Amino acid sequence: MKLLSAAQIRALDQATIREQRTTSTALMERAAIALAGWLYQHYTPAEAGEILLLCGPGNNGGDGLALARLLYLAGYAVRLGLLPAAKYSDDYEYNHHVLPKVIAIQELSAEKLPDIQPGTLVVDALFGTGLSRPLDGVAAAVVRHLNGSHARVVAIDLPSGLLADAPQPDPQAPVVRASHTISFGLPKLAFLLPQNADYVGEWHVVDIGLSPDFIAQADTPWHLTRLPGTGGFDAALAARQPDVALPRRGKFAYKNTFGHALLLAGSRGKVGAAVLASGACLRGGVGLLTVAVPGCGYDIIQTTRPEAMCLPDTQADFISELPDLKPYQAVGIGPGLGQEEASRAVLEKLLREAKVPLVIDADALNLLGEHRELLALLPENTVLTPHIGEFTRLTEKARDDYHRLDLLRDFVQKHKCIVILKGAYTAVAAPDGQVYFNSTGNPGMGTGGSGDVLTGLVLALRADQRLDTVLAARLAVLAHGHAGDLAARETGEAGLVASDLVQHIGPALAVLVQ
Ligand SMILES: NC(=O)C1=CN([C@@H]2O[C@H](COP(=O)(O)OP(=O)(O)OC[C@H]3O[C@@H](n4cnc5c(N)ncnc54)[C@H](OP(=O)(O)O)[C@@H]3O)[C@@H](O)[C@H]2O)[C@@H](O)CC1
């Protein structure tokens, strides 16, 4: 699904109103009904206690006023804190006008801040996508007061003070720290970046019937890849066109259909990385797998991965030889490789000689970072799988998460490669500058070897002749995260280890089959 900028979201609202021959007031009512529905599901009136809704002067505040009315009518105790302004939006004015008169209203000022107890349920309807400058004055005082209160905060559309698609121009200006953020129609880019995690809290999207045609035509580099059937919002769009799908294996398919992959991995003390990556490659559906390891890894691979063929290096402790590449449809290098000069030379030779898709990870990335002249040799459509530290070694230290996305798009466009920038919401960046964030996975995957598993899975899908590079990368990342989610159901997050991911790749891929 697409992620749109604040300007596009405003245009989307307008297009929806036009196409559906409705009014902005009616759209706001839909928004308020969707918000109320979410709150009903999450808090009974008793659990909620008295709900404080803080409203700004625009349509975000209008949403808050409409929500206050609906909550009151549904039996919740509500009170309002309203930000004074020179001008209010028309729909704010309307919803202010139709408020039940019994709802208590406090005009907010820096001298008279609202009573907020720890545990008060606060709805933040101060500002949404219309934020035009950093918060100051009364708004800043209210947000600082709220953030210091330990209240439960549900933000409407965006935590107030946060921009939907850009870094804060003034890092000193306050931003609401929400426990939950309820966004309309689509998530926002800001939700996916680690620097905003403390503000956004858990985010949710509610469907308010925004124009699917406008979304389909909107031009954006940002996308979120989801599992098929992940419903709720934009369900109509998702049903029409799943984000990604794995083609079914034909009845008469043979192992050659799925390719023969070569994996170069392991060094003394790190042969486990080769075991994990090769397991993932096999479970990823590769036709044949050959694993090149240092001599010390031969018995280990032959014992733990009987399905794979093994090429032991003449060196006992590290890889020093590049096998003949002719038999293979894809080559992966890096997990546990180490950074010996001989292994660097193997990497260079591979970059010079490979005629098939490459997947580069871990120490092979560190070698590229150390010897950046090798980047010029990257064959087109090579897949690189760095975490943020490895990516920094390949580029430069980013000022913030938005700057890192700029570096990422520049890098893939310059080197005509695919970068899988790993983390929560792993970003798959394509050579045309499109970025696909991933929606699966959990913090349990922050455990040694998870990345090696991803490399093996990407390699399997790159060897599969039916898939193009970007689709293979997106599918691998989606299935890897989903395998993590399936595994964590059994082990819990803390108990998750990388081998568990390998065990769950089969079922994770199965749900992606078209
Ligand atoms: N359109 C629709 O149909 C639907 C829209 N929806 C809702 O609308 C929201 C967007 O509404 P919006 O565009 O009115 O912007 P909003 O975020 O309320 O703020 C604008 C106001 O704040 C003011 N202001 C800005 N920055 C400020 C600052 N730092 N300090 C002080 N003031 C500041 C700004 O003043 P100005 O910049 O003009 O001086 C203006 O008065 C969106 O997030 C969603 O919740 C839903 O109902 C679905 C249907």
Ligand SMILES: Nc1ncnc2c1ncn2[C@@H]1O[C@H](COP(=O)(O)OP(=O)(O)O)[C@@H](O)[C@H]1O
């Ligand atoms: N909080 C998280 N949410 C989702 N996925 C995560 C999270 N933390 C780590 N991961 C995933 O786990 C993998 C870790 O890879 P990496 O850092 O290379 O580990 P290692 O080097 O130990 O193999 C990546 O695919 C990453 O996206």
Ligand SMILES: [K+]
């Ligand atoms: K808000």
